[in-house]
Each structure stands twice: as structure tokens, then as C-alpha cells.
Amino acid sequence: MTQSVDKLVKITKTTLVEQVIERIQAFVLHQQLQPGDALPSELRLAETLGVSRPVIREALRMLAGRGFLTIANGRNAVISPVSATALVHFFQRATQLNAVTILEVLEVRRGIEKQSVELAALHRTDTDVEKLQQTLKDLREHRADLPMYSQLDAQLHVQIAVASQNSMLRYFVESFSGAFQHVSLMGLQNRRTQLELDQVHADHEEIVQAVILQHNERASLLMDQHVTSAILALRRTVA
Numbered sequence: 645m646t647q648s649v650d651k652l653v654k655i656t657k658t659t660l661v662e663q664v665i666e667r668i669q670a671f672v673l674h675q676q677l678q679p680g681d682a683l684p685s686e687l688r689l690a691e692t693l694g695v696s697r698p699v700i701r702e703a704l705r706m707l708a709g710r711g712f713l714t715i716a717n718g719r720n721a722v723i724s725p726v727s728a729t730a731l732v733h734f735f736q737r738a739t740q741l742n743a744v745t746i747l748e749v750l751e752v753r754r755g756i757e758k759q760s761v762e763l764a765a766l767h768r769t770d771t772d773v774e775k776l777q778q779t780l781k782d783l784r785e786h787r788a789d790l791p792m793y794s795q796l797d798a799q800l801h802v803q804i805a806v807a808s809q810n811s812m813l814r815y816f817v818e819s820f821s822g823a824f825q826h827v828s829l830m831g832l833q834n835r836r837t838q839l840e841l842d843q844v845h846a847d848h849e850e851i852v853q854a855v856i857l858q859h860n861e862r863a864s865l866l867m868d869q870h871v872t873s874a875i876l877a878l879r880r881t882v883a
Contacts, residue, residue: 660695664703679725746827747878754871756816761867763808765860772807776852794829834877
């Protein structure tokens with residue numbers, strides 16, 4: 645039986661730069677290179693892959709832009725530490741689009757934050773507790789300053805993710821941080837009464853307390869309620 649024409653996928657042409665990027669990434673994986681390890685020189689890469697140095701240079705530049713490599717003048721490119729850089733740019737752009745997209749970001753964030761705070765309650769250290777308590781104190785002092793409060797709010801959520809001791813969760817929450825600050829401020833501005841604003845802060849107090857007391861299930865439930873409240877506040881913008 646022949647395949648219908650409407651199911652055929654158009655063939656795409658892969659550029660030399662894209663092929664070089666694929667080869668370099670495969671080389672890093674095969675050689676099990678770690679952050680800080682250097683790649684062969686541009687000349688060596690060009691000779692080995694059979695392409696010009698400008699092609700190699702452009703491929704390295706693109707990999708650096710993605711956070712995969714770090715390039716310094718006069719030195720071979722090195723493997724970069726894993727970071728949230730690419731996700732940061734993605735979520736910042738997403739939240740600049742429209743309120744519907746912002747709601748979608750919040751819905752994704754809810755699951756990540758619940759897991760983050762649950763693990764934080766299980767694995768937090770004394771140092772984590774000190775940082776959370778300090779940020780909570782700062783939040784109390786800036787309750788009337790919504791832009792500053794939203795900044796501290798984002799900081800608190802990152803600290804919770806760090807306390808989870810899970811690097812992938814930390815990267816995800818860090819990637820939300822800039823976008824989250826914007827979303828947090830919008831949510832605060834959409835609260836219609838002082839009582840609603842007071843409840844936002846009460847949520848933070850309860851969440852941090854649950855983490856300190858290592859009540860992981862309660863921490864997860866409180867975070868779910870906290871993010872759900874933010875979603876409801878932002879839906880007022882869409883309605």
C-alpha cells in the first residue's frame with residue numbers, strides 16, 4: 645500500500661553549520677567532556693570535519709549563544725556549566741506576548757513549584773532556612789511596595805528550589821524567575837482588596853513555615869493553592 649501524498653514530509657536541507665553543531669555535540673557526548681573541558685582548536689576541528697574555519701567559527705558562536713560553550717579570545721572553546729540561560733530567554737519572551745500565554749506559563753509552573761517545595765521541605769539545610777527567613781522578613785518590610793515585593797517573591801521561589809537539592813528543578817525555577825517577577829507584579833496589581841494582598845503574603849509565610857518544619861505534603865498543598873490563586877487573579881485580565 646502506497647503512502648498518500650498528504651502524509652509526506654518535506655525534505656529539509658541541513659546547512660554545513662548545522663552539521664558541524666551536530667558533530668561537535670556528538671563529540672562532546674562520546675568523549676564524555678565535562679564543564680571546563682576544552683574542545684580541539686578551530687584549525688583542528690576544520691581539518692577533521694573538512695570544512696572552513698569560518699564555518700567552524702559560526703558553529704561555535706551559535707553553540708555559545710545556546711549556553712553550550714564558552715569562548716574566550718585566544719583560547720579553545722570550553723564546555724559551559726549547565727545553566728538556565730536558554731530557558732530564561734524563552735520564558736521572558738513568552739510572558740511578553742499576551743495574558744493567555746502568561747496563564748499557560750503559570751500552569752506549567754504550578755507542577756514544577758509543587759515538586760520543588762515538597763523536596764525543599766525534605767532536604768532543606770540550616771543555611772537554606774536562614775535565607776528563607778531573611779527573604780520572608782524582607783517581604784514583610786516591603787508589603788506596600790508591589791514592584792519590590794514581586795522581586796523578593798521571585799527570589800523566595802528560587803531559594804525554595806535551591807533548597808530542594810535538585811539541580812534540574814533549580815534550573816527550571818531560575819528560568820522562570822525573570823518572567824515570574826513580571827507575572828507576580830501583574831497578579832499583585834490585579835488583587836482588588838487589601839485582604840487579597842494580605843492573603844498573598846500569608847501564603848508565603850505558611851509555605852516557608854512548612855518547609856522549615858519539613859512538612860512536605862502540606863508545603864506542596866500550600867504551593868498548589870498559592871499558584872492557583874495567582875492564576876485566578878490573572879484570569880481577570882483575560883476576562
